[in-house]
Amino acid sequence: MSSQRPQATSPLPVWLDYLQSIHSSAIDLGLDRITEVAQRANPSLIKPAPKVITVAGTNGKGSTCAIMEAILLDAGYKVGVYSSPHLISYNERVRINGEELADTLHIAAFDYIETLRGQTSLSFFEIATLAALHLFMQQSVDVVLLEVGLGGRLDATNIVDHDVSVITSLAVDHVDWLGDDINVIGFEKAGIFRSGKPAICGQPNAPMTVAAHADDIGATLYQVEYQYNYKQVDELWHWQSGSFDMNDLPVPNLPLANAATALMALGVSELDITDMNVVNGLQNARLAGRMQQLSSKPDVILDVAHNPHSAEYLVKQVKQRFAGRKLHTVVGMLHDKDVETTLEVLKACDPKWYLTSLHGPRAASAQELSQYLESDTPEFDSPVEAFEAALAEAQSEDVVLVVGSFLTVGAVLEYWQTRRENGE
Structure with missing residues (x-):
């Protein structure tokens, strides 16, 4: 990685390498330095749009933002979304009107x-957050949906003067940073x-x-189950808050709990x-890597579930959609x-099973x-190798x-897209 500042004309990968090399730690919770910058x-980057909704939570942040985004776009608003991490390219982290932005x-x-x-030292995530806020201001968006990176109180996104706060879910995760006490995590x-x-x-x-x-x-x-509630009945669902009801809504492709939370957030947003x-x-809301189906015969499903809470939801979905089918899990x-x-939940x-090694300082x-x-579970050096083996063994x-x-x-996902581009 280079520690020399790139030129304004340097390629995006050069900038990304540089920004990941200039701070002492990848995660550095605290708001003093980033607020100062x-x-x-x-004008200050602390109010990047007329309306800002900040979304925290152990799981479901991306889905909740995607549902709000789809509804707001249908209503004619110019919407900016900031999310992390990305699946393939950094550009996924900033969307304006549902589209990624050019490298330039x-x-x-x-x-x-x-x-x-x-001379103020900032982490990669802090710089990325400020850059996203700058882009939203530059592009004059009406609404910004900010996905918290880690925790909430000390996360870089919490410098923003936002109008509505959302917690999607609460479970133990990121133990090294937030501990394993659910009350502390809630705080x-x-x-x-x-x-x-x-x-x-x-x-x-x-x-x-x-x-x-x-x-x-x-x-x-x-609070769900107090100030708002929802229930699914067959292929439709109902949402209610106080005396306000919405009945016979289409069940989204993303988790219903997140849809209900999204509706409550929008309901108090004055939009x-x-x-x-x-x-x-x-009906339109989609998010890559969340029960994403790539193909059929065999069905290929991608899901970023990475903790017990998200794995429980995934298992429920798999059992509902693919009951009695043999499952090959990478x-x-x-x-x-x-x-x-x-793994116990899965x-x-x-x-x-097809177990794969990941690579990097946090990889297992x-x-x-x-x-x-x-003991006889096959092991692979990369996700693509494991996926190829699973595909080779899977029946239609x-x-x-x-x-x-x-x-x-x-x-x-990147491997699959490359295959399609090559006509395989």
Whole structure:
């Protein structure tokens, strides 16, 4: 990696390598440094759009943002979405009106932030966040949907003056950074709440620290099963908050719990949205790597589930959609995840396993995964090798599932797209 500042004309990969090399640690929680840099901009980057919704949570952040995005786009708003991590290319992290931006725009934004920060050291994620905020302001979006990177209270996205706060779900994850106490995790996620503004919590029976923090700062809490609720009836579902009901809604391709939370967030946002916008948005919302089907005969499904909470949801979906079908599961994980419990949850699908090593400082090897499974489980050096082996063994009526990490799914998705481009 280079530590020499790239030129304004340098390619995007050169910039990305540089930005990942200039700070002492990949994750550096805290808001003082990034706030200082954001306020140097004129106008400040802390309010990147007239309306901003910030979304935290253990799982479901991307899906909740994608559903809100689809509804808002149908309503005619110009929408910016910031998310992480990406599956294949960095450009996935910033969407405007559902589209990724050209390399040149990202490069110009990095060049601007690099000049702005001066001697202030920032992590890669902090610079990426500021660059995204700059792009949203530059492109004059109406609404920004910000996905929190890690935790909430000390995450770089929490410098933003946002209008609605959302917690999608709460479970133990990122133990090295947030610990394994669900009450502490609840407090960290609730750190995005704002005094006098609406705060949505989509986690049933949320830890008491969430409501306590909302009370302490005077945020208006909308808790699922209390201030709003939903239920599925056959192929439709119903959503209700107070005296307001929406009935016979189409079931989205993304998790229903996240759709219900998205509707509550939009409902308190004071944005102009019709029932038809909601219906159309629910039907249009998609997100790569979330129960994403690449092909049939055999069915090939990608899902980035990487902790017990997301694995439980995935198992439920697989059992509903593919009951009685043989399952070939390609799995690669990061070693700082709860590997043992996640694999234990996935065992409920009774899969044939294809274990793959990932590569990088946080990566788990196939051998590390194998200690929690049968001794004769095949191991592979890369997700693509494991996927090719699964495809070769799968019959047309079988299902191939790729799971465990953004890195695992991203590698297979890129390989699949390359195959299609080459006409294979």
